[in-house]
Amino acid sequence: MVLMCIVASYFVLAGFSASFASGGGFGSNYYSPFEGTELEEVRQLDQQYTILRAPLIYGGVAVSLGLGVLTMGVLLQGAKSLTKLPRNWLLLEAAFSVLAAVGYCTGVGVYLHVAxxxxxxxxxxxxxxxYARKGLTWMNCQLSGTDGAAATFACLLVIMYGVSVVLALRSYREQKHYKDSREQHRNYSEAPEYLWSGTL
Known part of the structure; x- marks a missing residue:
């Protein structure tokens, strides 16, 4: 959802005469209320604005896809029985979740600051x-709804990563307790039996 909101924000704010629409592609079917020199001016401003926002979409897509792929890898690796998971893997999973949460918090802060x-x-x-001259007041310089949605979904992800940390540490404790109890039981069952003759 974060990725979708970031991409949607870029295209929603691109304007009627964005660079992708000026080359005769599918964007050329849009109705534009601008004409003549006004159209040329708004086209230049749209292109300058999309260039300014380009780092946001490239950075947002890279972070979202990167963390998404890593998270799926961690989830697939951890989708085993608790008794079959290596003990250190749960600690690694908890550490990854902490780093991912910190990464998303930092990313949201940077994204909103740059926007x-x-x-x-x-x-x-x-x-x-x-745009306001033509009654298009929604194309303004306030924080857009899609930017806010991207930040909101990112905050939800941070909460989910936090829950993942708690669950990973809890599973680590349960696994440790289970293996320790099995070790004690094995030691008890393998203890040598002494036969006493009853005589000195």
């Missing part, structure tokens, strides 16, 4: 005024 800085630029302000 707000981009929205504070003169390019965004001029673009907002041009």
């Amino acid at each position: 707000l800085r981009i929205n504070a630029t003169d390019t965004c302000k001029r673009r907002e005024r041009l």
